[in-house]
Amino acid sequence: MPLVLVLLLFVRIISPLHATSARDTISPSETLGGGDELVSGNGKYKLGFFQTGSESSRNTSSYWYLGIRINRVPTMTPVWVANGDDPIADLTAAVLTISPDDGNLVVLNPVTGSIIWSTQANTTTNDTIATLSDGGNLVLQKSLDPSDVLWQSFDHPTSCLLPGAKLGRDKLTGLNRRLVSRKNSINQAHGAYSLELDPTGPSQFVLVEINSGITYWSSGEWNGQFFNSIPDMGTYSEFVNNSREVYLTTPLKDSNAVAYLSLEVSGQARSFIWYEQLQDWVTSAVQPKSQCDVYALCGPYTVCDDNVIPSCSCMKGFSIKSPKDWELEDRTGGCIRNTPLDCSSNKAMGSMSTDGFYSIPCFRLPQNAQNTTVVASEGECAQVCLSNCSCTAYSFGDYGCYVWHDELLNVKQQQHSDLTNTKVELNVRLAGKELKFGGNHRRPMLVWVVTSAAVALFGLVLLLMIWRNRTKRYCRILNSVQGGNGIVAFRFIDLQHATKSFSVKLGSGGFGSVYKGFLADSTAIAVKMLDGIGQGEKQFRAEVSSIGIIQHINLVKLIGFCSEGNKRLLVYEYLPYHSLDVHLFQSSITFLNWKTRYQVALGVARGLAYLHESCRECIIHCDIKPQNILLDASFTPKIADFGMAKVMKRDFNRALTTMRGTIGYLAPEWLSGVAITSKIDVYSYGMVLLEIISGRRNTSEQCTSCAGDDVYFPLRVANNLLKGDVLGLVDPKLCEDVSLEEVERVCKIACWCIQDKDSDRPAMGEVVQILEGRREVDVPPVPKILQAVAGSHY
Ligand SMILES: *[C@@H]1O[C@H](CO)[C@@H](O)[C@H](O)[C@H]1NC(C)=O
Ligand SMILES: *[C@@H]1O[C@H](CO)[C@@H](O)[C@H](O)[C@H]1NC(C)=O
Ligand SMILES: *[C@@H]1O[C@H](CO)[C@@H](O)[C@H](O)[C@H]1NC(C)=O
Ligand SMILES: *[C@@H]1O[C@H](CO)[C@@H](O)[C@H](O)[C@H]1NC(C)=O
Ligand SMILES: *[C@@H]1O[C@H](CO)[C@@H](O)[C@H](O)[C@H]1NC(C)=O
Ligand SMILES: *[C@@H]1O[C@H](CO)[C@@H](O)[C@H](O)[C@H]1NC(C)=O
Numbered sequence: 001m002p003l004v005l006v007l008l009l010f011v012r013i014i015s016p017l018h019a020t021s022a023r024d025t026i027s028p029s030e031t032l033g034g035g036d037e038l039v040s041g042n043g044k045y046k047l048g049f050f051q052t053g054s055e056s057s058r059n060t061s062s063y064w065y066l067g068i069r070i071n072r073v074p075t076m077t078p079v080w081v082a083n084g085d086d087p088i089a090d091l092t093a094a095v096l097t098i099s100p101d102d103g104n105l106v107v108l109n110p111v112t113g114s115i116i117w118s119t120q121a122n123t124t125t126n127d128t129i130a131t132l133s134d135g136g137n138l139v140l141q142k143s144l145d146p147s148d149v150l151w152q153s154f155d156h157p158t159s160c161l162l163p164g165a166k167l168g169r170d171k172l173t174g175l176n177r178r179l180v181s182r183k184n185s186i187n188q189a190h191g192a193y194s195l196e197l198d199p200t201g202p203s204q205f206v207l208v209e210i211n212s213g214i215t216y217w218s219s220g221e222w223n224g225q226f227f228n229s230i231p232d233m234g235t236y237s238e239f240v241n242n243s244r245e246v247y248l249t250t251p252l253k254d255s256n257a258v259a260y261l262s263l264e265v266s267g268q269a270r271s272f273i274w275y276e277q278l279q280d281w282v283t284s285a286v287q288p289k290s291q292c293d294v295y296a297l298c299g300p301y302t303v304c305d306d307n308v309i310p311s312c313s314c315m316k317g318f319s320i321k322s323p324k325d326w327e328l329e330d331r332t333g334g335c336i337r338n339t340p341l342d343c344s345s346n347k348a349m350g351s352m353s354t355d356g357f358y359s360i361p362c363f364r365l366p367q368n369a370q371n372t373t374v375v376a377s378e379g380e381c382a383q384v385c386l387s388n389c390s391c392t393a394y395s396f397g398d399y400g401c402y403v404w405h406d407e408l409l410n411v412k413q414q415q416h417s418d419l420t421n422t423k424v425e426l427n428v429r430l431a432g433k434e435l436k437f438g439g440n441h442r443r444p445m446l447v448w449v450v451t452s453a454a455v456a457l458f459g460l461v462l463l464l465m466i467w468r469n470r471t472k473r474y475c476r477i478l479n480s481v482q483g484g485n486g487i488v489a490f491r492f493i494d495l496q497h498a499t500k501s502f503s504v505k506l507g508s509g510g511f512g513s514v515y516k517g518f519l520a521d522s523t524a525i526a527v528k529m530l531d532g533i534g535q536g537e538k539q540f541r542a543e544v545s546s547i548g549i550i551q552h553i554n555l556v557k558l559i560g561f562c563s564e565g566n567k568r569l570l571v572y573e574y575l576p577y578h579s580l581d582v583h584l585f586q587s588s589i590t591f592l593n594w595k596t597r598y599q600v601a602l603g604v605a606r607g608l609a610y611l612h613e614s615c616r617e618c619i620i621h622c623d624i625k626p627q628n629i630l631l632d633a634s635f636t637p638k639i640a641d642f643g644m645a646k647v648m649k650r651d652f653n654r655a656l657t658t659m660r661g662t663i664g665y666l667a668p669e670w671l672s673g674v675a676i677t678s679k680i681d682v683y684s685y686g687m688v689l690l691e692i693i694s695g696r697r698n699t700s701e702q703c704t705s706c707a708g709d710d711v712y713f714p715l716r717v718a719n720n721l722l723k724g725d726v727l728g729l730v731d732p733k734l735c736e737d738v739s740l741e742e743v744e745r746v747c748k749i750a751c752w753c754i755q756d757k758d759s760d761r762p763a764m765g766e767v768v769q770i771l772e773g774r775r776e777v778d779v780p781p782v783p784k785i786l787q788a789v790a791g792s793h794y
Pocket of ligand 5: 371
């Protein structure tokens with residue numbers, strides 16, 4: 001039965017190859033018209049003319065492009081576009097062919113012969129052919145000497161990088177392969193952002209806003225294994241710097257996988273993997289992580305807020321400049337002023353401007369502030385701004401008085417004020433009329449100008465005295481907001497939509513059920529619906545906020561939450577891979593070798609150590625078990641469900657109680673009613689370690705009927721350690737292909753972790769040190785409770 005299923009799947013994937021005897025090559029005198037396609041030999045990619053825009057809606061762009069799309073997936077995914085800047089209006093007036101004149105691959109009007117697009121290679125023959133390779137590379141070569149590549153699409157990428165393609169520079173020819181985002185979701189012309197090798201020299205990649213040349217993200221330098229700012233990427237990518245070229249490439253490990261990297265209209269670089277079971281793309285990585293970190297994403301006079309979708313909105317008193325572009329996700333045009341400012345203070349001395357200010361609480365103030373040195377009060381700071389017609393905003397605080405002239409760019413809004421202590425307000429200059437009639441939500445803050453020579457003089461003295469310190473503090477405020485670790489408050493209806501009405505259930509546990517979903521930007525999420533939570537909304541928000549700022553490579557990231565009425569949901573990043581129990585106990589899934597198991601043990605220890613020791617407030621997980629340890633594509637473990645005790649409060653205990661029948665991970669103090677410390681996690685971790693070693697559950701039901709020699713495994717470990725025989729404890733599936741020293745170390749740690757008294761157990765930080773080989777460990781005593789439990793059960 002499963003075999004049939006596998007075969008069916010296989011046939012479905014492979015069929016395009018045999019079903020159509022599509023060609024992958026175009027030769028001289030052949031043409032490719034509107035409906036024709038070249039398909040790569042493996043059926044994965046196709047080249048042809050296409051129209052962008054959603055297929056479900058009839059409102060597609062009236063323009064056609066020649067490009068390469070992924071053939072294996074049902075959703076339209078262009079990965080390369082030839083004529084992005086020169087779309088074709090009438091498809092009947094365009095064919096792809098080899099130019100009889102110079103052998104270039106060209107799109108031309110068959111009637112007039114005028115060329116719409118050309119590979120523009122420096123050719124010496126018209127005897128050339130163009131082939132779409134299995135890797136999705138369109139190659140123009142001499143038909144007599146195919147090794148002589150005249151031009152290839154991999155050398156001229158648009159917004160996507162396919163596996164195996166290079167991103168970087170050819171040192172001899174100067175060719176710079178970089179990605180450039182598209183104009184919007186329909187128009188394939190080049191857009192505002194580029195991803196390229198740092199032109200200033202260091203071996204790193206940067207994201208740049210092309211018009212201003214401003215770099216808003218960098219990968220960090222290559223250290224031989226990974227780029228410093230994105231350590232998780234190292235396992236997949238290669239950075240090459242030889243005498244000819246310097247580039248990054250990501251080979252495809254599994255030739256059946258379908259994946260690509262794209263520089264999105266939004267200025268974020270995003271990696272996609274096709275997920276067969278879901279029939280959809282899953283985002284496997286995104287940089288910068290925070291949408292609002294993209295430079296000038298929302299254009300002038302906007303505020304960017306990572307917590308809402310879309311993240312851009314106009315400042316009060318401004319309207320979207322181009323609603324059409326805005327709709328198509330290109331918001332770089334920003335907003336324009338509704339009512340012109342009153343510049344009377346420039347015109348006639350003494351007459352007062354009727355303009356006022358509207359204040360926006362910000363995480364990040366606009367660029368290019370100018371500071372004024374002679375100001376004592378907020379009112380005076382406002383006056384400085386009002387006295388110059390080009391001044392558009394001011395901000396006054398500990399740091400002094402800052403004013404801005406002309407366009408305001410890159411303002412990031414503060415929403416969860418409880419997430420940060422820094423309070424910065426930007427006061428945007430508006431015409432008085434806007435302020436009088438507009439205020440529907442907030443009362444606009446009108447600052448009436450007060451001039452007082454005495455105040456000014458006093459202020460000057462005061463300011464001179466304290467100037468330096470304050471300037472420093474100002475800089476810190478601006479820098480500290482770059483990380484963007486806020487979490488999103490979702491509306492229930494949005495989550496309902498994202499999860500297709502909670503239709504894909506991933507699992508359920510003591511706290512509720514988990515559902516799969518996608519955000520509007522196609523980020524995959526896991527939504528946990530909490531059962532019967534008694535906590536009030538405010539408290540829930542506070543707890544969730546404190547958990548949301550915890551980030552570590554070995555912890556599953558909390559993206560957001562929803563709290564409406566009695567509904568409480570948590571939204572996590574989705575990992576399309578199995579949890580540790582599936583890997584360990586269900587032999588049909590991937591097999592974990594010893595090296596991997598050791599790395600998993602170390603990763604989990606690091607994650608827990610971080611929760612216990614490095615966070616501002618110690619977080620006890622309370623429910624460590626293999627089901628809560630997810631492994632990603634490179635088998636990096638990620639601990640799920642941390643902070644549940646904080647979120648669930650009293651209900652947590654009840655939820656745990658209902659699970660006790662099946663557990664083997666709960667420390668004895670749960671039953672004895674003494675104070676719970678982080679050592680209960682250490683105990684559970686020890687139990688998990690034992691299962692990692694043995695590859696089977698500590699409490700295996702089958703074993704009640706097993707032969708008498710099958711002693712309760714944790715007890716056997718303790719006994720065997722004393723006897724000095726650990727090899728017999730190891731999962732037979734490993735075939736003794738293990739490091740004996742490491743097995744012994746792990747057994748000792750596990751046994752120390754499950755000691756009866758919590759004070760005898762090591763802290764997770766110590767466990768990490770031992771696993772890293774930085775610290776020695778003695779043979780532990782046999783835990784007494786274990787002995788008692790085992791005695792009564794077996
Ligand atoms: C397509 O969309 C544009 C802009 O959104 C709109 O102006 C136009 O009327 C639409 N065309 C059709 C046929 O719906
Ligand atoms: C190639 O060019 C030669 C003359 O330069 C011409 O005679 C020949 O027909 C061309 N070949 C094709 C396939 O157009
Ligand atoms: C074109 O190729 C010829 C011969 O290979 C070479 O001499 C010439 O410099 C090339 N021109 C350009 C612009 O690369
Ligand atoms: C490549 O290597 C050369 C010599 O080792 C070095 O000078 C250069 O900076 C490197 N370039 C990049 C982009 O890493
Ligand atoms: C603020 O003004 C002082 C004095 O004019 C100047 O030294 C300082 O660099 C300015 N700071 C900023 C951030 O513009
Ligand atoms: C207004 O400010 C701008 C920018 O600082 C300056 O160039 C201009 O001279 C000022 N205008 C007046 C009237 O002060």
